[in-house]
Amino acid sequence: MTTPYIEITDLNKKFSQHPVLNQLNLTIQAGEIVAILGENGAGKTTLLNILLGLLPADSGEVQLFGQPVSVLQQSMALRANIGVMLQQASLPGNLTVLEHLELFSCYYPNPRPLPELIQSCGLSDLVQQRFSSLSGGQKQAVLFALAIIGKPALLFLDEPTVGLDVAARQAFWQQIRQAKADGISVILTTHYLEEADQLASRILVLKNGRFIADGSPATLKAFSQTRQISCCSRLSQQLISSWPEVQLVVQLAAQLTAQKDNPAAQHLQIHSSQPEQTLRRLLALDEQLTDLTVSSVSLEQAFLHLTHSKEHSA
Numbered sequence: 001m002t003t004p005y006i007e008i009t010d011l012n013k014k015f016s017q018h019p020v021l022n023q024l025n026l027t028i029q030a031g032e033i034v035a036i037l038g039e040n041g042a043g044k045t046t047l048l049n050i051l052l053g054l055l056p057a058d059s060g061e062v063q064l065f066g067q068p069v070s071v072l073q074q075s076m077a078l079r080a081n082i083g084v085m086l087q088q089a090s091l092p093g094n095l096t097v098l099e100h101l102e103l104f105s106c107y108y109p110n111p112r113p114l115p116e117l118i119q120s121c122g123l124s125d126l127v128q129q130r131f132s133s134l135s136g137g138q139k140q141a142v143l144f145a146l147a148i149i150g151k152p153a154l155l156f157l158d159e160p161t162v163g164l165d166v167a168a169r170q171a172f173w174q175q176i177r178q179a180k181a182d183g184i185s186v187i188l189t190t191h192y193l194e195e196a197d198q199l200a201s202r203i204l205v206l207k208n209g210r211f212i213a214d215g216s217p218a219t220l221k222a223f224s225q226t227r228q229i230s231c232c233s234r235l236s237q238q239l240i241s242s243w244p245e246v247q248l249v250v251q252l253a254a255q256l257t258a259q260k261d262n263p264a265a266q267h268l269q270i271h272s273s274q275p276e277q278t279l280r281r282l283l284a285l286d287e288q289l290t291d292l293t294v295s296s297v298s299l300e301q302a303f304l305h306l307t308h309s310k311e312h313s314a
């Protein structure tokens with residue numbers, strides 16, 4: 001069996017008696033793209049800092065590439081296997097992008113050739129600019145290039161696209177997809193559920209110091225039993241909302257949904273935890289019901305269900 005890239009056993013971490021990580025266990029294998037989700041303060045950054053040896057655990061074992069983190073700290077060769085992009089990376093603003101790249105490439109035994117890195121990270125027009133003069137998105141692109149300059153096997157990204165606009169975020173996603181295609185394993189924390197959905201092969205949801213969900217984006221969506229039912233119906237929004245299994249009813253704008261042969265009908269989107277029960281009620285009460293579709297919820301809805309369910313909030 002191959003050695004896991006990351007193996008965490010019974011990890012605990014408290015801050016001032018407040019438990020942040022609680023008997024946490026995790027194994028990550030080569031080739032995985034893992035997104036760690038969790039509400040603000042869930043402990044995502046704390047976990048990354050412990051994995052990188054920047055913060056001591058209170059108890060438990062943390063191994064990277066089969067070695068304790070303490071060994072990793074002392075071994076330049078092992079450290080070269082890891083690329084990191086943290087939330088608060090501060091680089092000297094007076095150096096140019098090229099100077100930063102040249103400096104970082106000296107730290108690694110077998111760095112990426114700079115022309116190729118500059119091209120693939122979209123930095124060609126920026127190399128002579130000082131780091132301080134770059135936009136937020138451009139700075140992130142430079143930080144990403146520095147994180148992969150040493151050809152790491154494992155890349156840690158802590159909320160890498162925070163504050164980026166849609167276009168910059170999508171450009172960044174392309175970089176991560178390329179890293180994946182190059183065989184790099186990636187651990188990223190994010191608040192953007194679409195990001196996790198788009199990039200990750202595996203999603204972990206951290207809450208109360210433990211992982212409350214672990215699976216592919218599709219599994220996570222399915223884990224939340226909720227389904228979205230869309231239909232055109234004469235039944236009132238108020239009536240449907242009163243059914244116990246119904247969590248949400250949204251009425252789409254009337255002008256978009258008006259039907260010639262059924263003018264009293266309105267287009268509804270219903271979230272139900274027991275879709276079969278809701279369908280039975282709808283069909284029994286409205287014989288003229290049309291345009292019926294049932295679909296999975298979005299990852300965002302699944303995440304909200306998980307993090308707000310009573311079962312996990314103890």
Ligand SMILES: Nc1ncnc2c1ncn2[C@@H]1O[C@H](COP(=O)(O)OP(=O)(O)OP(=O)(O)O)[C@@H](O)[C@H]1O
Nearest residue numbers: 015016020038039040041042043044045046047191
């Ligand atoms: N150095 C520290 N000293 C005291 N408490 C800390 C320290 N670092 C983190 N904490 C606390 O630990 C908890 C987890 O923080 P952490 O930054 O790991 O969460 P997070 O999931 O990364 O949050 P966010 O999504 O907001 O970045 C928070 O309650 C935070 O206040």
